[in-house]
Amino acid sequence: LFDNDDLTPFSFDLDDFKGTYERNGPQRGTPRTYExxxxxxxxxxxxxxKKVVEVNKPLVVDGTKVYLNAHGYAPVISVKDGDGKEVYRNAVPLLPQDNNVTSTGAIKVMDGYRDADGKKTQLGFQAFFVPTFAGEGSGTMFSQFPALDYPVLALNGY
Structure with a gap:
C-alpha cells in the first residue's frame, strides 16, 4: 500500500528515558511512567x-508515528587493556527477558585490545544484567524489581 519514496525521511536520538514503577501493593512493579x-x-x-514520547503519545512526523511500547537497559561498558588504557566504551543495548527487565546480550570489542604479549586480539562478553539484584547466596541471580535500585552486571569473557 506504500512505496519507500512515500515515506518522509527523519531521524531521532534518545536523550533520556524515565520509567517509574508501582512500589507497593498488588500492582508492585507495574509501569507508571514511560517517557x-x-x-x-x-x-x-x-x-x-525536542519531544517527549509517552505511551499512546507517539512522535508523529508527516503521518509516520513512532510509539513507545517497552524498554530495556543499555549499560555503558568500559574495557581497559592491561596497561589501564580504555580501548572500548559504549552503551550496550540488552534484551529484556521478563517483567523485571532481567536482560541479556553480547559485547564485542573488535579493535584496540592487546593481550599480555602486546598482540592485537578481539574480546567478546556474554552479559547478564539485573536492575534490582536478588538471589545472593543461592547460586542464582535474578531481578526482584524493574527499576535501577541495585543494578548488577555479570560478564563471561571469550
Whole structure:
C-alpha cells in the first residue's frame, strides 16, 4: 500500500528515558511512567527539535508515528587493556527477558585490545544484567524489581 519514496525521511536520538514503577501493593512493579526524551529532525537536513514520547503519545512526523511500547537497559561498558588504557566504551543495548527487565546480550570489542604479549586480539562478553539484584547466596541471580535500585552486571569473557 506504500512505496519507500512515500515515506518522509527523519531521524531521532534518545536523550533520556524515565520509567517509574508501582512500589507497593498488588500492582508492585507495574509501569507508571514511560517517557522518552528525544531530539528529532525531519528530512536529511531538518532543524533539530525536542519531544517527549509517552505511551499512546507517539512522535508523529508527516503521518509516520513512532510509539513507545517497552524498554530495556543499555549499560555503558568500559574495557581497559592491561596497561589501564580504555580501548572500548559504549552503551550496550540488552534484551529484556521478563517483567523485571532481567536482560541479556553480547559485547564485542573488535579493535584496540592487546593481550599480555602486546598482540592485537578481539574480546567478546556474554552479559547478564539485573536492575534490582536478588538471589545472593543461592547460586542464582535474578531481578526482584524493574527499576535501577541495585543494578548488577555479570560478564563471561571469550
Amino acid at each position: 522518552a526524551h528525544v531530539t528529532y529532525s525531519e528530512g536529511a537536513d531538518g532543524k533539530p527539535r
